[in-house]
Structure formats: C-alpha cells, structure tokens
Amino acid sequence: MPPKRHLTARRVRLGAELRKLREAMGMKSKEAAELLGADSVQMSQIESGVAGVSAQRVRRLAAHYACTDDGLIEALVSMATDRTRGWWEEYRGVLPPVFSDTAEVEHHATALREIVITHVPGLLQTADYARAVYTYMMPGLPGSELIPRVEHRMRRRSVIEGDDPTPYETIIHEFALRVRVADRQVAQAQLREVMERIEAGHATVRVIPTAQDGFAGADASMMHACGPVAQLDTVLRDFPTGTAFIDAEPQLKQLRTLFRKVEKASLTPAASRDFIHRLAKEL
Structure with missing residues (x-):
C-alpha cells in the first residue's frame, strides 16, 4: 500500500504495535520484511505509520510473530482496514x-x-x-x-x-x-x-x-x-x-x-x- 499523506495517531499506533510484536519475537526488521516479500524500507514505513498495511499482511505478521491473542489481532486488523475520515480531518493543515x-x-x-x-x-x-x-x-x-x-x-x-x-x-x-x-x-x-x-x-x-x-x-x-x-x-x-x-x-x-x-x-x-x-x- 502507498505511503500515507498524513501520519495519524491511529496509523502510528498500529505500526508501533506491529513493531512490539516483532521485537517480542526477537525478529529483525529485515526478516519480517522478507516474510511479506518486502524490503527493510517498506517494513520501516509500515512500523512508523508512514505506509498502510493490509488485513492479510497484519494476520500474516501476527502468525509469524506467534501472537495468539485473537482479540488483539482483530483489533489490529480493524485499525489497518479502517477508512474513517472524521470531522477532525478538516483541521489538518489548519491546526497543529x-x-x-x-x-x-x-x-x-x-x-x-x-x-x-x-x-x-x-x-x-x-x-x-x-x-x-x-x-x-x-x-x-x-x-x-x-x-x-x-x-x-x-x-x-x-x-x-x-x-x-x-x-x-x-x-x-x-x-x-x-x-x-x-x-x-x-x-x-x-x-x-x-x-x-x-x-x-x-x-x-x-x-x-x-x-x-x-x-x-x-x-x-x-x-x-x-x-x-x-x-x-x-x-x-x-x-x-x-x-x-x-x-x-x-x-x-x-x-x-x-x-x-x-x-x-x-x-x-x-x-x-x-x-x-x-x-x-x-x-
């Protein structure tokens, strides 16, 4: 998925949670990228919230990270697939x-x-x-x-x-x-x-x-x-x-x-x- 124009708190949080799971598994970013058929730059963009990530990739990463918390996985999938553009988007570029x-x-x-x-x-x-x-x-x-x-x-x-x-x-x-x-x-x-x-x-x-x-x-x-x-x-x-x-x-x-x-x-x-x-x- 292409990089996002704006770094939102929700996207940043999704990336941070995926990074936490990877680090808990003791896996390097390069190894995780290879599992997705991606490179280290793409993996870094996903984990920093710059690039989006599909539900399929979230599930694949969770499986490779040995995450068995179904509630957490589904919540991460929801974050990845959410396309909500709330009223607050009107203020991006207007307010900090x-x-x-x-x-x-x-x-x-x-x-x-x-x-x-x-x-x-x-x-x-x-x-x-x-x-x-x-x-x-x-x-x-x-x-x-x-x-x-x-x-x-x-x-x-x-x-x-x-x-x-x-x-x-x-x-x-x-x-x-x-x-x-x-x-x-x-x-x-x-x-x-x-x-x-x-x-x-x-x-x-x-x-x-x-x-x-x-x-x-x-x-x-x-x-x-x-x-x-x-x-x-x-x-x-x-x-x-x-x-x-x-x-x-x-x-x-x-x-x-x-x-x-x-x-x-x-x-x-x-x-x-x-x-x-x-x-x-x-x-």
Whole structure:
C-alpha cells in the first residue's frame, strides 16, 4: 500500500504495535520484511505509520510473530482496514496535528476517563470558557487561529453527545471549578453546562474537594482512552513541550494505578453533583 499523506495517531499506533510484536519475537526488521516479500524500507514505513498495511499482511505478521491473542489481532486488523475520515480531518493543515490526533483517539475509544486539576475538561467546556483559556495561554493569537481552536474543541464534544456516545467519566478538582478564567457570568454558565451534561447522562463527574484528605496528585491530569483490548489503551498527558500519547505497557500500568488512587480521593457522582450545585449558588 502507498505511503500515507498524513501520519495519524491511529496509523502510528498500529505500526508501533506491529513493531512490539516483532521485537517480542526477537525478529529483525529485515526478516519480517522478507516474510511479506518486502524490503527493510517498506517494513520501516509500515512500523512508523508512514505506509498502510493490509488485513492479510497484519494476520500474516501476527502468525509469524506467534501472537495468539485473537482479540488483539482483530483489533489490529480493524485499525489497518479502517477508512474513517472524521470531522477532525478538516483541521489538518489548519491546526497543529495534535488537535486532530486527539479527536481521532477519542473517536475510536471504547470509554474515556479523565482527571483534570486546573481547568474544566475540554469535553465539557463552553465556547466562552475555551476562548478565555486559549486567549490567556496564547496571548496575541490572531482570530484566524483562535476561532478554529475553539470550534474544534466544541466539535470534540460530539463523542459524548452523539447518537452513540462514548462512556465518559471525569474527575475534576474543586480548584478547576472555582477558578474564573474569564468573569462571573462565564463561570456560572460553565458550571451550568457541567450540570447539564451530568443530567443528560453524557458524563459521570467526580469532584475532589480542596479540603479532601489523602490527595497529593496535583500533576495527575490525564485522558485515558480505553481501546478495544487493554493493550491498545492510550493515555494523553499535556506537558509544557506538548501532548504525549503514551502506549507503553509499564507506563499504562502505572497511570491506571494513579487513576484509581485519585478516584479514591474523590466524592461519589451523587455527592459531586450536589457539590457542584452548591458551588454554582455561591458564584
């Protein structure tokens, strides 16, 4: 198959998983290429996501790599044959690739679990809130760049609000709910929006009160996108240098443990709903 014009997160992940299977078998890239009647350059392109790979080749490689996990194999085949061109493709070349890659990962997730400490989650933000965050974090950003950023963030919400919504659970620190990124009116509207998403069944929200004992996870923010099998989970974490897409099993295991620890420090969904309701009345 010819090289892809754009390196998408999904294609890169497929290549990375095929490489993991090859390396676990102790096979060199050249040996794997020979099994496909290809050369080392083609194999490198497949494993880096530059070139696509057919379902037949995925199955052939899995067999040669002695992979017996049928669930994983079928998931990889699905990734190889997927031709989805989602709404996020409209933003390639308009916004940095991470915007489209994030939306793509969210679209294909079987469930989404998120921890946020400093801001209301992007999937629950109002347009005014998102605009205030982008304007503050990127001063001088021209309207031609600000408008598509806010629009993209609003369109991401379709993953939890559409006809076939993805289950979404988020843990929000009280600080994120209280901080006014703009003014009182924007803050009130944002809390109403969170409450409406809860009542509509689009989000399960847990709150970590500032006074809660046993919470030391100020840097715990993450988005955990669950895959069709656990090996294909992805965790997105934002750093000053950019967003990291984490898929190495040791790191995934550590971050799953961190999520459970943070969850233990949060209120129940019912208590969290009441907490947000009281907070809204205070503003």
